[in-house]
Amino acid sequence: MTPPRVRFAPSPTGYLHVGGARTALYNWLVARSHPDGVFALRIEDTDRDRSSAAMVDAILEGMRWLGLDWDEGPVHQADGVEGHRARALELLEAGRAYRDFTDPEELARIREEEPDRAVRWPREQWERLDPEEAELRTARGEHHAIRFRVPSGETTWEDRIHGTVRFRNEDLEDLVLLRTDGTPTYNLAVVADDAAMGINLVIRGDDHISNTPKQILLYEALGLPVPEFAHAPMILGPDGKRLSKRHGAASVGEFEARGILPEAMTNFLALLGWSPGDDRELFGPTELVEAFSLDRVGTKAAVFDVEKLEWMNGRYMEARDPSTLVEPVLEALGADRERAMEAASAQDPDGDARRRVLQLVSLLASRARTVTDLADALRIYLFDEVVPEEKAAAKHWYRKPEM
Numbered sequence: 001m002t003p004p005r006v007r008f009a010p011s012p013t014g015y016l017h018v019g020g021a022r023t024a025l026y027n028w029l030v031a032r033s034h035p036d037g038v039f040a041l042r043i044e045d046t047d048r049d050r051s052s053a054a055m056v057d058a059i060l061e062g063m064r065w066l067g068l069d070w071d072e073g074p075v076h077q078a079d080g081v082e083g084h085r086a087r088a089l090e091l092l093e094a095g096r097a098y099r100d101f102t103d104p105e106e107l108a109r110i111r112e113e114e115p116d117r118a119v120r121w122p123r124e125q126w127e128r129l130d131p132e133e134a135e136l137r138t139a140r141g142e143h144h145a146i147r148f149r150v151p152s153g154e155t156t157w158e159d160r161i162h163g164t165v166r167f168r169n170e171d172l173e174d175l176v177l178l179r180t181d182g183t184p185t186y187n188l189a190v191v192a193d194d195a196a197m198g199i200n201l202v203i204r205g206d207d208h209i210s211n212t213p214k215q216i217l218l219y220e221a222l223g224l225p226v227p228e229f230a231h232a233p234m235i236l237g238p239d240g241k242r243l244s245k246r247h248g249a250a251s252v253g254e255f256e257a258r259g260i261l262p263e264a265m266t267n268f269l270a271l272l273g274w275s276p277g278d279d280r281e282l283f284g285p286t287e288l289v290e291a292f293s294l295d296r297v298g299t300k301a302a303v304f305d306v307e308k309l310e311w312m313n314g315r316y317m318e319a320r321d322p323s324t325l326v327e328p329v330l331e332a333l334g335a336d337r338e339r340a341m342e343a344a345s346a347q348d349p350d351g352d353a354r355r356r357v358l359q360l361v362s363l364l365a366s367r368a369r370t371v372t373d374l375a376d377a378l379r380i381y382l383f384d385e386v387v388p389e390e391k392a393a394a395k396h397w398y399r400k401p402e403m
């Protein structure tokens with residue numbers, strides 16, 4: 001088997017979302033399943049207005065927290081713009097692309113007055129334009145986009161998750177490669193970069209299925225080897241809508257803040273779309289690498305069940321060496337950390353605060369579902385305070401007692 005060269009290619013326009021983390025994990029698992037597999041990281045930061053360095057840091061931090069180490073990169077897509085342009089010019093030269101001088105006002109008019117028009121730009125006019133005239137107009141500095149000439153026929157591929165996928169080329173419009181301002185589009189950049197990085201298997205969310213035929217056509221027109229594709233199913237909230245902030249936490253960092261352990265998160269993410277084929281549910285990273293295969297990733301959207309995540313987290317809390325939970329628990333105590341240490345010291349015969357905290361953690365960890373729960377349980381012992389469990393309080397008390 002050729003060693004897989006896979007990549008995770010997040011756009012740094014937000015935190016590491018659960019869906020992105022799952023994509024990163026599947027790529028990592030595939031890379032690690034082969035001794036020479038490579039997991040590369042590429043930051044897709046060509047959208048300068050929406051990308052930020054802080055988000056890049058947050059994404060990398062989320063990946064480190066999950067234990068997803070990468071072998072190459074991070075490569076920044078914005079550094080490759082010249083290479084992307086060169087690919088577009090290559091296609092132009094080969095007659096596989098053409099210059100489109102449609103006036104922006106004309107485009108706006110078509111959009112407004114003929115919204116149902118199948119071809120949303122005067123295709124005939126530019127597609128057939130004499131190349132010499134096109135060069136002349138370019139030399140005169142006339143603004144234009146470069147479009148790929150989609151050939152007739154159909155485009156198919158054997159998706160590692162979806163099986164045979166087929167698109168009629170007539171349903172794909174002649175995609176823009178370079179916009180009027182000279183910036184490369186996503187489909188061009190991704191093909192140029194994946195080829196430059198030697199990626200031979202693209203694993204990503206199935207929201208990218210409709211981009212895939214366009215990308216395959218570009219590989220073919222450029223004479224580049226076409227990678228394999230695997231499109232993982234969407235992740236939905238309990239209401240059946242795509243998982244988002246509306247469902248509460250949706251980024252990996254938020255789950256960390258809620259007291260979820262990284263090994264539980266990784267295990268849980270793996271099962272969002274993949275099943276081992278038997279009833280096992282708890283997998284450490286090594287077992288996951290061994291058990292995981294793209295063949296057992298389903299096509300049906302996966303529902304994110306927080307209850308299950310918390311249950312799983314409880315199991316991992318129990319399995320942990322309690323000493324490794326001391327620091328996370330102290331962190332979860334936040335502003336009360338100092339006070340907790342003082343109280344713990346007062347409760348230890350030798351004034352050893354850490355020893356007392358460890359003792360409490362060992363005693364209470366198996367009953368807590370999250371690190372936050374555990375910190376709350378510690379408060380009871382250290383501060384003599386009762387922290388009511390919200391649901392139980394709502395059921396059994398008329399009002400929350402003041403504390």
Ligand code: GLU
Nearest residue numbers: 009010011044190204208
């Ligand atoms: N940057 C794209 C995204 O975040 C990923 C593109 C890809 O994996 O091909 O959706």
